[in-house]
Amino acid sequence: MRKKEVPQDDAGLMEGKMRDLCYAVDENGKYVQVFSTGWEPKNEAMKQAWNEIREKVEHTRQKVLEGKVSPVAYYMEKNIMNISLLAQYLELPKRKVKKHLKPGVFRKLDKKILEKYAETFTITVDELCTFNEPGKK
Amino acid sequence: MVKQQENNIPFVHRPAAHCENGVTSNLLNFYGIDLSEPMIFGIGSGLFFSYMPFIKLNYLPVISFRPLPGWIFKRVTKSLKIEISRKKFVNPKNAMDALDENLKRGIPTGCLVGVFHLTYFPKPYRFHFNAHNIIVFGRENGDYTISDPIMENPEKLSYHDLKRVRYAKGTYPPIGRMYYVKKASPTYDLDRAIVKGIKKTCQDMLNIPLPMFGVKGIRYLAKRMRKWPARLGPKKASLYLGQVIRMLEEIGTGGAGFRFIYAAFLQEAAGVLGKEWLNEVSKEMTEAGDRWRQFAIMSGRIFKNRANSKETYEDAADILVDIANREERIYKRLRTISLEE
Secondary structure (H helix, E strand, O other): OEHHHOOEOOOOOOOOOOOEEEEEEOOOOOEEEEEEOEOHHHHHHHHHHHHHHHHHHHHHHHHHHOOOOOHHHHHHHHOOOOHHHHHHHHOOOHHHHHHHOOHHHHHOOOHHHHHHHHHHHOOOHHHHHHOOOOOOO | OOOOOOEEOOOOOOOOOOHHHHHHHHHHHHOOOOOOHHHHHHHOOOOOOEEEEEEEEOOEEEEEOOOOOOHHHHHHHHHOOOEEEEEOOOOHHHHHHHHHHHHHOOOOEEEEEOOOOOOOOOHHHOOOOOOEEEEEEEEEOOEEEEEOOOOOOOEEEOHHHHHHHHOOOOOOOOOOOEEEEEEOOOOOOHHHHHHHHHHHHHHHHHOOOOOOEHHHHHHHHHHHHHHHHHHHHHHHHHHHHHHHHHHHHOOOOOOHHHHHHHHHHHHHHHHHHOOOHHHHHHHHHHHHHHHHHHHHHHHHHHHHOOOOOOOOHHHHHHHHHHHHHHHHHHHHHHOOOOOOO
16 A cells, blocks of 8 residues: 555544554655544444444334333443343343343342443443433434 | 652553554563564564354454464564563452552553443444553553553543453453563564564464465455355345454454555565565565455445445455465465575
């Protein structure tokens, strides 16, 4: 890759917080460091991954509103987790976490476990229990 | 020396393309061993390829362009005869205490962390990826000062947030892993380290007797990719292809990017060893990198525009086969390197 070919396709994915450091060849054939603000194929791949996640989150949000699953399921998807990963964070067996996805079981959970969930999801116990996040991405 | 404010070590932060290269390069630089990122990458044999369809990450097959986390640091320090220490801790508090103790003694310390809870990272980059490397080099008003090679400037993390990322869960959990230099001698044999690093890379890319690794792995991916549309259907196939591109270009990995770093290394090595032919190989490696870029561009078009694309998975796989052939020639030529001549 030549220096002038280093892509600068900023799609806002780096939120202005960083730039990719690349190595490219200058006019004299010597390798130099060049910063890149992004690259189209990579941007598209990342957007694809996030769209996939957003779809799942929205789908689960609907199911919580319909009373089919507990808010734990929603926040699990929102944090890109699955039952196995969530169980590791909670330090609980997977079968228990699985039960907590049922609205009936969730309502009876004691404060200590709710606090653990809230901490894992970086929200408050109140937010977890009242599920006051309708429509928010 | 002037007394430090709290525990701030006079540490120079330099950004890098790849986190482990950057951490290693910056840590050694602190001890007076000034080696560039490409030099670290080459000596540490950071170039690798593996395609493991049977291991899944978020339901998608794993492709990796690097050896296991920690290997670059391990190989470089071993090769340059630098004494290091690597530790992991079952108890998070002990891990943080050990880190504080190091900072008090003025030792910048590398940590393996997960990026999901890394607060200073841009949100779209925060997946559950646990093989990121940072250096902690100070503590100010309770916050830790962090040299993260991916960031342009030093960052800060609270005690709680640092502990959290050091104990991220999931695939390859960091378990509080930390590492640092114990003793570095200012004299080292760079020539020997370069030759050793090149030979190791050739070994990894040519001689592992399994189809998933090295040049064979690239061909294996090409072969599987041709079958994706029929076997998986258009939607899943496009997700698989998207995953390849993310693995190729996202932080901590890198297909084309790694080829360019390696080409930069070969160029530098040509100068150090006085071997002009390495400059030619560097050019060939640059071309291989350009082909990886073309592969990414074409794949991007395919998965974005899956219905009416003239280009197919077959075309993308053809590029991979061409890359495998080119790289095979490169490593076969490189493996003949020796200190004599």
